[in-house]
Amino acid sequence: MPGEAQCVDVGIVGSGIAGSALAAALAGSGLSVALLDRRQGGLDSARGDHIQPAVQPILERWGVLNTLVLSGAEQRHGTRWFDTEGRLLVKIPVPERADCAPAFLYLNHEQIGDVLLTHAVEQGAIDISGISDWSLDRVRGGWQIHWAGAGESGTLRCTLLVGADGTASPVRSKLGVRIDRHRYQYPIAVLYGRLMDTPEMRTLDVHLLHERMVSMIPRTGGGTKIGFPIASDELSMWRNQPESVLHNQLQQWCPNLEFEHLAFGAVYPPVSQQAESYRGDGAAVLIGDARHAMHPARSMGMNTCFRVADRLASLLKGLRAGFAEAELLPLLQTFEQQFDKEVTQRLAENHAAGLQMDTLSGNGFPKLVEQLRSAAENPAISTAMALKAAGLEG
Template structure:
């Protein structure tokens, strides 16, 4: 059986389903190929930053958060040596008044995929898109393997939203690029956390940090950002209790005394993974398939909604979709590269140890005190990466290396 549509989307996760919803509302015929029969809990980014929340609102999918066990976390509570510091409320600094959300990734995936169907999308699931070939009349043919055999989709455009290890990259001859790894991030879904459920919690210790993002179910996603050797020491069957114990040492006494793992635990490299090209031959990559930001920064979901907004606006503004995807590929570095640069600047500050690392953190703290914006990078989690320059001057300003009062600073971590 052949299905003829306007857009074939490979991957029915948050990126693919949200794009299908937006295009479907505009009358675009969409088919989604999703590999997973059921979305299961895995370790991944489950924080939606305020700028991403604002984008979800603009795209008309904000209500899907509350419908999928996501939970608003308006307060950012940090700890140093287990002692609480001044809490920060995101909302006054965000023009839309939006805050951070703790996200149930599989829950949000299911809700958005159902809404994509309600918006008119055809969904093949579980199914695998095998390749991309050229058909007649300007159509692209995507053979699809389903439980009942092989079918095919004929579309004007293929959007690959199949994740950081995207197989569709090879369809356009793209190579996968991996930035150097400075740190690792481990995660686990846990229950019985004794911390304020309406705040995100971040505790700093020597060589890393621990983060807690509560979900509406009462469970919380725990993350540990650690040096590579620390992460390596926790690998094995006891990774979950080791991760919880390490997180507990960064948070107030007793906060995790009853905590227990209720999902898988694993560590992943804290580095960007991206394609060296993201459009060509009637195919365009979005979300993690185009470029996944270092997961320690928690910007991945916000980046997804940014990609969906920009690509959908381009597609709906013209009938020349090949020009539209070429323009998307040209523009995406404007919001992706600042996120990538910021992650590389931040990594040594979080996991660095020793006198040079301490001095660098002191310098950054002073720069933040004097100018919280620091060229816009100081508010990147609240307001996003738009219009931020990726320059040596911007790096030095963000890190406080241009502070005359502290003299000439070292370029720690560079």
């Protein structure tokens, strides 16, 4: 039996971080919102989990920051860089400024997604998940999506269509939007572990080995996520070998670190991509990885999702429920101009960091080490790095 047609102001395909963030940002605005997703369970745990200090005031405004803390989010106090011998090169602290939080906040990715989506649903957003099939049609003054899944089907009609359906974005393909894409050479492997000695003041620790960059990223409850590039032919070793082999390899890389336990997590093929804006008939916009996928280096992808969702929601909040497409189109133009200003530069910076990490023959990263040594000696350089890492302009 087909479900009843539902009419909403904003229809979002994809309830990952970007879609849920937009729905959370619109909560309480009076606009009606529906999210559609093929997902049946939670989000992938290994992805974005560190919220930049400059982004936290946005989440506070949406009314979700405290819930993240109550859900177990913890604080990270800056980033430390180590050389091939495990010696500290420099610690980049969190800037002390009124316009940002005093620390990074971290929580597992799927929990961040849950907090955002729950907040949106509690404020009236419709959440349709587990859909296996959907089709998109342009109708007068809006869009129509027929969906089916889990023995149910239905029709959603929306005035604004938002594609928040990740890197491969079927919405982007259906709308015929072009993208620029760079595929990095080396996939990123993620392991989960627990260090024997976990300091109380957690930091993200980057080890510049002879051949590759290895990041030790705090997880809640004293855990550590370990991320590093691998060659494709190393994959089966990381995925299939017993835990003792993982210990040996990490011990060789970072002799000062001893792990209580280690387990393989996942492998990601990183890409940098930017989609153009939608220029066809009707009101449609792409957000999140569908619009601006980034390399995992330097914690920027999810944080950019929050910024972009906030910008879009701020513009949409100027409209009344039941708005017409014609009222929306000039606002989307403004959004696209703001997007170009804010995100294009961040993407370029992230791409530079991604290229820096995309090596298995880094030779100790001499240029980067030189830059980090200068930062250790020169507070102006260290401050500029701290502002960038926190999500503030340098």
